[in-house]
Amino acid sequence: MADKVKVAINGYGTIGKRVASAVMRQDDMALIGVAKTKPDYDAYVAAKNGIDIYPVDPAKAESKFKAAGIKIAGSNEDMIKKADIIVDCTPGGIGEQNKPLYEKLGKKAIFQGGEEHELAGTSFNAVCNYDEAIGKQFVRVVSCNTTGLARLIYALDKGFGVKKVRATMMRRGGDPNDVKRGPINAIVPDPVKLPSHHGPDLNTVLPNIKIDTVAVKLPTTLMHMHYVNMNLKVTPSRDEVVSTLKQYPRLWLIPSWMNIKSTADVMEFGRELGRPRNDMMENCIWEESVSVDDSGEVNLFQAIHQESDAIPENVDCIRAMMGIEKDAKKSMDKTDKTLGLGNFAPWIQKLP
Numbered sequence: 001m002a003d004k005v006k007v008a009i010n011g012y013g014t015i016g017k018r019v020a021s022a023v024m025r026q027d028d029m030a031l032i033g034v035a036k037t038k039p040d041y042d043a044y045v046a047a048k049n050g051i052d053i054y055p056v057d058p059a060k061a062e063s064k065f066k067a068a069g070i071k072i073a074g075s076n077e078d079m080i081k082k083a084d085i086i087v088d089c090t091p092g093g094i095g096e097q098n099k100p101l102y103e104k105l106g107k108k109a110i111f112q113g114g115e116e117h118e119l120a121g122t123s124f125n126a127v128c129n130y131d132e133a134i135g136k137q138f139v140r141v142v143s144c145n146t147t148g149l150a151r152l153i154y155a156l157d158k159g160f161g162v163k164k165v166r167a168t169m170m171r172r173g174g175d176p177n178d179v180k181r182g183p184i185n186a187i188v189p190d191p192v193k194l195p196s197h198h199g200p201d202l203n204t205v206l207p208n209i210k211i212d213t214v215a216v217k218l219p220t221t222l223m224h225m226h227y228v229n230m231n232l233k234v235t236p237s238r239d240e241v242v243s244t245l246k247q248y249p250r251l252w253l254i255p256s257w258m259n260i261k262s263t264a265d266v267m268e269f270g271r272e273l274g275r276p277r278n279d280m281m282e283n284c285i286w287e288e289s290v291s292v293d294d295s296g297e298v299n300l301f302q303a304i305h306q307e308s309d310a311i312p313e314n315v316d317c318i319r320a321m322m323g324i325e326k327d328a329k330k331s332m333d334k335t336d337k338t339l340g341l342g343n344f345a346p347w348i349q350k351l352p
């Protein structure tokens with residue numbers, strides 16, 4: 001195999017730590033290191049796993065890392081210099097501040113959904129537009145909700161043609177460790193002014209889809225829930241819609257016998273399987289919810305694990321931008337195999 005692609009992760013939080021783990025599972029990529037602003041439990045676990053840590057601002061942070069007994073490997077800029085590509089997983093808006101450094105050092109970078117599409121000029125979802133990212137210097141992986149919508153809508157558009165989508169995103173308030181977020185006791189239309197950003201965002205990867213989206217925030221941290229309504233160009237049977245969805249990667253149809261009744265059950269299933277961090281990277285679509293009427297209108301519920309669903313897309317995006325795999329399907333197959341997606345059997349924990 002040719003030299004491995006050297007990947008640096010700038011920002012090691014919810015998304016960054018998962019991208020780092022996924023990169024470490026790829027035989028065509030090597031993890032150079034991760035950048036953190038400060039030592040904490042994430043830095044402790046990373047260091048114990050032999051991951052090199054580069055403080056964002058060593059002048060401020062070096063003594064803190066030293067006091068915590070965590071060795072540092074250099075500055076954030078040192079890390080970036082060593083890498084072929086940087087996956088920027090910093091909080092929304094910081095990626096924009098980091099871009100000039102990537103430009104100065106002539107590096108490729110992937111931004112996340114918290115940045116504007118215009119920052120990169122190309123937004124990405126593997127099944128929708130892998131080819132558009134091939135060889136690019138800057139690409140943005142669309143956010144978790146948009147990733148979930150894009151995979152689903154692409155499959156049904158390929159299968160039957162989509163006339164119009166209406167989707168309601170019931171969003172988690174914050175991530176499980178994000179105690180400062182809310183709401184605690186309210187349902188918040190967010191944004192009040194419609195549409196929500198998800199529809200226009202979807203059009204960055206599927207420009208020809210007519211879509212209206214609304215979103216509310218709920219007092220929950222586990223997953224997002226989508227109610228999706230689609231008018232198709234033809235009128236397939238329900239069985240045809242279900243079997244089409246089953247053919248596409250990263251779409252999991254939850255069988256009714258599993259008795260998965262809520263996002264809590266989906267997460268409990270991930271925990272019970274023993275998946276790392278309980279991650280459920282697939283769209284989790286309730287098969288029972290899929291309904292099709294005689295005018296070709298489809299309705300369904302899907303749960304989206306915000307912390308992890310965009311992770312395989314980051315891996316594919318690296319391959320596309322580096323030009324090491326020009327075939328989207330081959331990249332997705334490799335990513336899914338290495339991350340154990342679409343097949344639960346290998347994860348099942350040996351008990352006790």
Ligand SMILES: NC(=O)C1=CN([C@@H]2O[C@H](COP(=O)(O)OP(=O)(O)OC[C@H]3O[C@@H](n4cnc5c(N)ncnc54)[C@H](OP(=O)(O)O)[C@@H]3O)[C@@H](O)[C@H]2O)C=CC1
Pocket residue numbers: 010011012013014015016035036037038039056089090091092093094112113114115142143144175306307310
């Ligand atoms: N969480 C989610 O559900 C999803 C988030 N996204 C997007 O992914 C991006 C990252 O979000 P998320 O992982 O949740 O964020 P987190 O807040 O969990 O993590 C951010 C990380 O960036 C580090 N950091 C902060 N400032 C800087 C800086 N100036 N330079 C380098 N690193 C820095 C933080 O370090 P330290 O902890 O040391 O301060 C932390 O490790 C955002 O664009 C977000 O919109 C996309 C899909 C889903």
Ligand SMILES: O=C(OP(=O)(O)O)[C@H](O)COP(=O)(O)O
Pocket residue numbers: 113114143144145146171173174306
């Ligand atoms: O990218 C996400 O959501 P989004 O798809 O609604 O933009 C993540 O769940 C982060 O959302 P946040 O901006 O509420 O932290």
